Each structure stands twice: as C-alpha cells, then as structure tokens.
Amino acid sequence: MSGPRKRDPDAPIAERVRALEEALHAKGLVPEDFLEKRVEEAQENFDPKNGARVVARAWLDPQYRARLLADGAAASAELGFRAANSEYLVVLENTDAVHNVIVCTQCSCTAWSVIGLPPDWYKSPEYRARVVREPRALLRAMGLELPDEVAIRVWDTSGETRFMVLPQRPAGTEGWNEERLAGIVTREALIGVARVVAP
Amino acid sequence: MSGPRKRDPDAPIAERVRALEEALHAKGLVPEDFLEKRVEEAQENFDPKNGARVVARAWLDPQYRARLLADGAAASAELGFRAANSEYLVVLENTDAVHNVIVCTQCSCTAWSVIGLPPDWYKSPEYRARVVREPRALLRAMGLELPDEVAIRVWDTSGETRFMVLPQRPAGTEGWNEERLAGIVTREALIGVARVVAP
Amino acid sequence: MDGIHDLGGMSGFGAVEIEPNEPVFHERWEARAFALNMLGIRLIEAYNVHEYRHAVERMDPAHYLAASYYERWFTGVATLLVEKGVVTRAELEARAGGRFPLARPPADVKSVRVTPRAQPRFAAGDTVLVRDIHPAGHTRVPRYVRGRRGVVARVSRAFEVPDLAGHALSAHLEHTYHVEFEARELWTDAAESRETVVVDLWESYLEANR
Amino acid sequence: MDGIHDLGGMSGFGAVEIEPNEPVFHERWEARAFALNMLGIRLIEAYNVHEYRHAVERMDPAHYLAASYYERWFTGVATLLVEKGVVTRAELEARAGGRFPLARPPADVKSVRVTPRAQPRFAAGDTVLVRDIHPAGHTRVPRYVRGRRGVVARVSRAFEVPDLAGHALSAHLEHTYHVEFEARELWTDAAESRETVVVDLWESYLEANR
Numbered sequence: 001m002s003g004p005r006k007r008d009p010d011a012p013i014a015e016r017v018r019a020l021e022e023a024l025h026a027k028g029l030v031p032e033d034f035l036e037k038r039v040e041e042a043q044e045n046f047d048p049k050n051g052a053r054v055v056a057r058a059w060l061d062p063q064y065r066a067r068l069l070a071d072g073a074a075a076s077a078e079l080g081f082r083a084a085n086s087e088y089l090v091v092l093e094n095t096d097a098v099h100n101v102i103v104c105t106q107c108s109c110t111a112w113s114v115i116g117l118p119p120d121w122y123k124s125p126e127y128r129a130r131v132v133r134e135p136r137a138l139l140r141a142m143g144l145e146l147p148d149e150v151a152i153r154v155w156d157t158s159g160e161t162r163f164m165v166l167p168q169r170p171a172g173t174e175g176w177n178e179e180r181l182a183g184i185v186t187r188e189a190l191i192g193v194a195r196v197v198a199p
Numbered sequence: 200m201s202g203p204r205k206r207d208p209d210a211p212i213a214e215r216v217r218a219l220e221e222a223l224h225a226k227g228l229v230p231e232d233f234l235e236k237r238v239e240e241a242q243e244n245f246d247p248k249n250g251a252r253v254v255a256r257a258w259l260d261p262q263y264r265a266r267l268l269a270d271g272a273a274a275s276a277e278l279g280f281r282a283a284n285s286e287y288l289v290v291l292e293n294t295d296a297v298h299n300v301i302v303c304t305q306c307s308c309t310a311w312s313v314i315g316l317p318p319d320w321y322k323s324p325e326y327r328a329r330v331v332r333e334p335r336a337l338l339r340a341m342g343l344e345l346p347d348e349v350a351i352r353v354w355d356t357s358g359e360t361r362f363m364v365l366p367q368r369p370a371g372t373e374g375w376n377e378e379r380l381a382g383i384v385t386r387e388a389l390i391g392v393a394r395v396v397a398p
Numbered sequence: 399m400d401g402i403h404d405l406g407g408m409s410g411f412g413a414v415e416i417e418p419n420e421p422v423f424h425e426r427w428e429a430r431a432f433a434l435n436m437l438g439i440r441l442i443e444a445y446n447v448h449e450y451r452h453a454v455e456r457m458d459p460a461h462y463l464a465a466s467y468y469e470r471w472f473t474g475v476a477t478l479l480v481e482k483g484v485v486t487r488a489e490l491e492a493r494a495g496g497r498f499p500l501a502r503p504p505a506d507v508k509s510v511r512v513t514p515r516a517q518p519r520f521a522a523g524d525t526v527l528v529r530d531i532h533p534a535g536h537t538r539v540p541r542y543v544r545g546r547r548g549v550v551a552r553v554s555r556a557f558e559v560p561d562l563a564g565h566a567l568s569a570h571l572e573h574t575y576h577v578e579f580e581a582r583e584l585w586t587d588a589a590e591s592r593e594t595v596v597v598d599l600w601e602s603y604l605e606a607n608r
Numbered sequence: 609m610d611g612i613h614d615l616g617g618m619s620g621f622g623a624v625e626i627e628p629n630e631p632v633f634h635e636r637w638e639a640r641a642f643a644l645n646m647l648g649i650r651l652i653e654a655y656n657v658h659e660y661r662h663a664v665e666r667m668d669p670a671h672y673l674a675a676s677y678y679e680r681w682f683t684g685v686a687t688l689l690v691e692k693g694v695v696t697r698a699e700l701e702a703r704a705g706g707r708f709p710l711a712r713p714p715a716d717v718k719s720v721r722v723t724p725r726a727q728p729r730f731a732a733g734d735t736v737l738v739r740d741i742h743p744a745g746h747t748r749v750p751r752y753v754r755g756r757r758g759v760v761a762r763v764s765r766a767f768e769v770p771d772l773a774g775h776a777l778s779a780h781l782e783h784t785y786h787v788e789f790e791a792r793e794l795w796t797d798a799a800e801s802r803e804t805v806v807v808d809l810w811e812s813y814l815e816a817n818r
Contacts, residue, residue, distance in 0.1 A: 007497075008496070008497045009496065009497065010496060010497045010498070010499050011491070011494035011495055011496030011497055011498055012496075013427060013469050013472065014425065014426075014427040015494045015495060015496070016472065016476070016490070016494045016498055017427040017430050017431050017434070017472055018427070018430075018493075018494070019490050019491075019493035019494035019495075019498070020434060020472075020475070020476050020479065020485065020490060020493075021430055021434060022493055023485045023489050023490060023493055024434070024437070024479075024484070024485065027484070027485070029437070029441075029442055029484070030437065031441070034433070034437060034441060035430060035433035035434065035437065036433075038432065038433035038436040038437075039423075039429040039430075039432065039433050042422060042423075042429070042432060042433075043422050043423075046422075088554065088555050090552070090554075090576075103406075105404070105405055105406030105540055105542075106403050106404055106405075106406070106451075106455075106538065106540060107403065107451050107454065108467065116422070117422055117432075119416070119417065119420050120417055120420060120424075120466075120467065121414050121415060121416050121417070123467040124414060125405050125408075125411055125463060126411040126412055126413065126414045127414045128405045128406065129405040129406065129407065129408040129409070129411045130411055130414070132406045132407055132542065132584075132595050133406070133407040133409070133542075133584075133585055133588065134588075134590060135590065135593055136590045136593065137590065138414065141413065141414070142414055142416065148591075148592070149592075150592075151592045151593065151594070152590075152592065152593045152594075153578070153593075153594050153595075153596060154593070154594070154595045154596065155576075155595075155596045155598075156406065156540065156595060156596065156597045156598065157598065158538050158539070158540060158597050158598045158599065159538060159554065159557065159574045159598030159599065159600065160554075160555075160557040160574065160598070161554050161555075161574065161576065161598050188416065193416075
C-alpha cells in the first residue's frame with residue numbers, strides 16, 4: 001500500500017482477539033482453562049515483588065549477594081522464583097561509580113520471573129529509542145538525576161540473557177528486616193530508571 | 200506519550216485545514232484569491248506534460264539535447280517552463296548501459312516545473328525506503344524489467360539540485376513530430392520507473 | 399531485516415511516562431492475547447519464540463508504531479497461526495467482522511553464515527568489531543552497533559542463533575557475548591559522556607578487531 | 609536528527625502502487641494545505657523551506673507514518689505558524705473542534721560546523737568520506753551514507769546549509785556535491801549488483817578520504 005487512501009478500517013482489536021480465540025476453540029485446540037491458567041500465572045507469578053525480595057535478601061546477606069551476582073537464576077530460585085525456561089539471569093550491581101539500566105530496543109524482553117511482565121513505558125518506542133542514546137537526559141526527565149561522576153551503563157537485552165538491576169540500599173534503612181526492605185524496592189528500581197528511597 | 204492509550208481522537212484533517220485557513224483569514228493575512236491562485240498555478244503550471252515536451256524536443260534536436268544536458272533549467276526555460284526559484288536542474292540521460300531513477304528519501308523534493316507535483320507513490324514511505332536499497336527488484340515489481348547488464352543509478356534528491364530523467368526514445372517512433380512524441384512520455388518515465396513505449 | 403522494530407538511537411520520540419499502579423493487563427483482550435501466544439508456542443508448538451519476534455518485526459511500519467504492545471504481540475501470533483495453516487485469514491476476518499491486519503511475509507531465508515566452534519572464539523577483554531551486515535530475515539544485531547567496535551565484558555552462554563531459528567531453520571547454538579561500547583563510538587558527536595551501552599551479541603555477528 | 613523521515617534503506621515496507629490518472633489533489637483540503645504553505649513561506653515569510661522540512665521531520669514518528677503526504681505537509685505548516693506566533697494552538701483547536709496534532713519542538717541548535725571556503729574543496733573524481741555525525745537538529749545527510757565512501761560525480765552549486773537555515777540561523781552558502789556510492793559500500797551483503805546511489809551532499813558533510 002503506497003498510502004492510507006481508501007482502506008477499510010480494521011476490525012477493533014478486541015474483536016480480532018475474540019475471533020482468533022473462537023477460531024482456535026472451534027478447531028478443538030484450546031484445552032479447558034488453558035488460557036485462564038496462563039493469565040493467572042502472569043498475574044500471580046510474574047511480579048516485581050519477587051525481584052524486590054531478592055534485592056532485600058542481597059542487602060541483608062552478603063553471601064546471598066555473592067551467589068546472586070555469580071548466578072542470578074540459581075539465587076532467585078532459592079527464594080522460589082524460577083523462570084519458565086532455564087533462563088540465564090545476570091544481576092547488575094549499582095555502585096557509587098556505576099549506574100545500570102536495562103532496555104530491550106528491538107522488542108521488550110524482560111526477566112519476567114523477577115521483574116514481572118514489563119510495564120507500558122518500558123515497551124514504548126520512546127524508551128526503546130532514547131535510553132541507549134541519551135540515558136542521562138532521559139533518566140533525568142524520568143526523575144532520576146545522576147551526578148556527572150556516576151557512569152551509566154545501559155544493557156540492551158538483544159540476546160537471551162535476562163538482566164535485573166541490584167539497586168543501592170538507601171540510607172535510613174538500618175535495622176530494617178527483609179520484608180520491610182522489599183516493600184520499598186520498585187519495579188522501576190529493578191530496571192534502573194529509579195533509585196530506591198526510604199520513605 | 201508512551202503509548203496510544205486514552206488519547207482523544209484528532210480533529211479530522213479537513214477540519215484542521217479549514218481551522219488554520221479561517222484563523223489566518225481572521226487576522227487579515229490571506230489576500231483575496233491568493234490561495235486560489237496558488238492552487239491554479241499548481242494544477243496548470245506544474246505538469247509532467249512540460250517535461251514530456253522537453254524530452255520530445257531533445258529526441259528531435261541534437262543541439263537542444265546538448266544544451267539540455269549542459270543546463271537543464273535554461274533549456275527548459277527555452278520552452279517556457281521556468282521554475283519558481285532559480286532552480287538547478289540536472290537532466291539524467293538514460294543509455295543502453297545506464298538507467299537513472301530519481302527519489303527523495305527524506306521528503307519528496309521534485310522538479311515541479313517539468314515533472315509536476317509528485318504523485319502519491321513517489322511520496323510514499325514504500326518508494327522512499329526501497330528504491331535506494333533494492334532498485335532492480337523494486338523496478339521489476341513496478342513493471343520495469345531491466346537487463347542485468349544495464350547499471351542502475353539512483354539519484355537521491357537530498358540537496359537543492361533537482362533531477363529529471365531523459366528516457367530513451369523507443370523504436371517505432373521514426374518520423375513522429377514533437378507533439379506526438381511528447382504524447383507518449385509519462386511522468387513515470389521522467390522519474391525513471393518506466394520506459395517510454397510506442398503504443 | 400532493518401525494520402521499524404530496530405528503534406535504538408532513533409530521535410524524534412517524546413516523553414516516557416510511567417503510569418502509577420499500572421495493572422498487568424489494561425483490557426481483557428490483552429490478557430487473552432498474552433495467553434494465546436503461550437498456546438501457540440508451548441501448547442500446540444506451531445512456532446517458536448524467535449519466529450514470534452520476527453512476525454512482530456514484519457508488521458507494516460505504520461501499524462507497528464500505531465499499535466499498543468499487545469496489539470503488536472497479537473498481530474505476531476495471528477500472523478504465524480495463519481502462515482502455519484492453523485487458521486485462515488478469511489476465517490479470522492469473517493469472525494472479526496472486518497479487516498484483520500497481519501504482518502508481511504518473511505524473506506526467503508535458506509541459510510545463514512554461522513560459526514561452527516564449540517569453544518568461544520572471544521574472551522572477556524577482547525576488542526571485537528560488529529559485522530556490518532544487513533540480513534534480509536530475522537536478526538538480533540541492532541543497526542546502531544553494526545560496524546562499531548566494543549569490548550567483550552562477559553562471555554555468556556551458547557544459545558540458538560536467532561537468524562536461523564527465526565525462520566524455523568536448524569537449531570544451531572553459538573556463544574553469545576555481552577559487548578560494551580563507548581557512547582562516543584556509537585553516537586559520535588551526539589554522545590553523552592561517561593556512558594557505555596552493553597549489547598548481547600551472537601558470535602557470528604562479531605569479528606576480531608583488525 | 610535521526611528521525612523517521614530518514615527512510616532510505618529501511619526494510620519492511622510493502623508494494624509501491626501507481627494510481628492511474630492520479631489527480632494533482634485528491635481532496636479540496638489537500639489543495640488548500642498546499643497553498644497555505646506558499647502563503648507561509650512566500651507571502652508572509654513566517655519561515656523558510658528548510659524550517660518547513662524540519663517541522664515535518666519533527667512530527668511524532670507514528671503520526672508521520674500514518675499520515676498522508678499532505679497531512680504531513682499541513683502539520684509542518686501549522687506547527688511553524690504556531691511556533692512563530694502567527695496563530696495559537698488553542699485557537700486552532702477551538703476552530704477545528706478537536707485535538708490538533710503538531711510536531712515536537714526543535715532541538716536548541718545554536719551553531720553548526722560549516723566550511724568557510726568560497727572555492728569547492730573537492731573536485732569531480734575525488735573519493736570522499738561522509739562524516740559519521742548525528743546532528744540534533746535539521747540535516748540533509750541521510751543515515752545510510754554516513755561513514756561511507758563515495759566518488760564525487762559532479763561539483764554542484766553552492767546553496768544555503770540546511771543545518772543552519774533549518775533553524776533560521778545565518779544564510780551560509782556551501783558547495784554541494786553529487787557523490788556516487790557503490791551499492792556494496794552502502795548495503796554490504798544486501799546489495800544488488802551493478803548499482804550505484806548518488807546523493808547530493810553539502811561540503812561540511814564530507815571529508816577527504818583517508
């Protein structure tokens with residue numbers, strides 16, 4: 001098509017999804033509850049609260065932290081967070097010198113088991129286009145001001161490795177237990193577009 | 200905007216154009232008949248029939264042909280086809296060895312005075328994206344099969360030079376006069392996506 | 399393919415806005431579309447995840463940018479189920495009561511140059527050059543690193559080469575590498591300072607620095 | 609800017625279809641939009657043609673690809689008339705009775721590196737290298753030739769440098785060159801044979817081949 005002239009409008013997306021589901025049903029390809037189970041799994045198992053727990057544990061337990069940085073998937077599995085496939089999870093440690101941030105420029109790959117299904121902003125063309133080219137300016141616009149002396153390392157999820165950021169533990173959380181610490185770790189911090197802050 | 204959620208629909212384009220025209224009118228910025236004259240000019244002066252006349256003359260008169268290849272704008276002006284601004288028009292001669300084809304990948308610049316306002320297909324993302332990368336395959340898909348031994352030269356109108364193709368005169372037109380020859384030269388041939396064929 | 403999906407570094411995009419308390423799915427159809435892909439890949443095994451990614455890439459560029467994430471997702475699923483003969487487009491249009499946009503057909507990819515080594519060719523610290531290639535089919539080497547030099551930060555595991563798997567060709571494994579590029583190497587005069595980008599690349603995308 | 613307008617070489621697009629007996633304008637509003645740009649540039653001189661081109665480039669990429677040619681054209685015109693203070697967006701929305709999409713604001717370009725020579729630096733037959741630059745503002749050097757080598761086919765005239773004129777900066781003239789590139793130099797493994805692409809480039813986009 002050389003231009004948008006005289007094209008019939010598309011059927012609404014909700015109708016198209018319904019149409020495909022019904023066509024597959026009619027062919028007997030949809031076992032009872034199969035779709036419902038997948039949705040339930042997505043809503044219950046793929047949750048940034050998992051990554052928050054991992055982070056809180058790493059803040060409290062230096063040996064766990066070392067295991068996490070050595071093998072992210074195995075250390076997450078210790079807490080019961082297992083990826084569907086045998087995933088290669090690399091955990092990126094933020095320090096005073098380096099801030100890490102994750103993107104998938106070509107689609108929207110994410111470590112579902114610890115970060116959850118990615119949010120709209122992560123999947124947007126805006127984020128995908130800009131963060132590899134102007135991370136400092138973009139993070140600033142998103143509310144994260146990084147001192148000039150902090151290097152930014154952007155990780156493009158172009159392969160099969162999945163990434164999670166291990167944010168820095170904020171001051172003012174001394175003596176907090178794991179649950180309380182996990183409560184302040186956001187999805188945005190696990191991706192690297194925000195710091196963890198004590199309320 | 201990170202996604203197309205919850206955005207009010209745009210006012211229809213015809214309403215937007217009317218709105219701007221009325222706003223300018225209300226400020227007294229639109230002299231009577233100004234817009235009408237520009238439309239008239241576009242429809243009457245910017246016409247591929249002009250380029251067709253230039254080509255027919257060049258086929259019949261070797262001295263005119265030489266002047267045309269040396270200075271396209273001056274030779275076109277001889278026949279009364281003058282660009283609005285002092286345009287630099289370069290005429291590209293097709294031969295048995297080289298076939299020329301014109302595009303403007305970044306917008307849709309064209310030699311209006313001889314080719315006319317460009318057609319939809321020339322302005323389409325499809326043409327702009329593909330012709331610089333796969334000209335032979337694209338021309339074939341558009342109906343122009345070029346022998347492998349003919350080199351293709353694609354001209355991207357990225358600067359201020361404007362281009363027009365001087366197609367090869369087809370066999371079977373011996374003894375034709377200028378008007379009859381001009382009658383078979385199409386806009387597509389002036390751009391280089393078609394040959395001129397005798398009917 | 400050098401498609402619209404390969405957005406890294408493109409300018410002209412606006413603000414990134416975070417939606418507070420964003421739900422996992424905004425609409426019921428999004429959840430169903432999500433699950434239908436699980437059905438296509440895992441249950442009926444009509445296609446693999448690489449083919450799915452490539453199907454989304456093959457969408458008309460205007461449709462790709464206009465669509466929300468799950469509309470792109472769904473279009474990839476529907477395209478593959480039609481291409482694999484599970485359903486027909488006519489059937490879908492009849493049931494949907496209107497036009498049913500699908501992605502464009504894939505290029506006819508018959509083979510891809512891969513590296514046969516079982517041992518990784520590069521080691522951490524090696525400087526590598528990304529091959530300046532323009533594959534007609536699926537690939538995962540973004541345009542913004544092609545022809546650029548970087549340093550191997552980590553030798554990752556071996557995974558299926560997407561350029562083959564995306565066309566349901568052989569399941570050939572190759573080592574992947576986390577390659578770190580200086581911003582200046584990628585964006586020259588437009589680079590911010592003190593920044594690097596790490597890209598995860600298959601061995602056949604790389605050559606030794608000359 | 610490395611915007612959506614810079615389409616040369618992008619894959620994923622479909623067939624090019626020629627409309628038989630295509631009219632100059634398909635709708636009345638297209639003709640009016642055409643004429644309104646003549647008014648903006650030539651009559652009230654609110655902006656120049658380079659600013660117009662850049663305004664179109666600054667459209668949201670999804671809007672750019674979804675819009676027809678004259679919708680892009682009109683959006684450029686309306687954007688500039690608002691930016692130059694001739695009309696206000698609120699006024700346009702009120703009169704249109706709805707949302708009135710405009711292009712994004714330009715980058716804050718204050719100066720651009722240009723070449724001061726009055727005489728052309730290169731001659732026909734010279735091999736030149738296109739500078740690998742990523743200007744934030746308007747430019748006319750397409751991405752597909754940046755960092756590539758070509759041969760000067762013709763020294764063309766001197767014209768205003770668009771990188772300046774597109775931001776209403778000084779009217780600096782520079783020679784332009786028709787530079788011919790082998791398809792293989794541009795598209796490597798994807799190139800068709802026996803083809804070249806000639807691109808019309810300002811002197812400051814070029815450096816001598818090293």
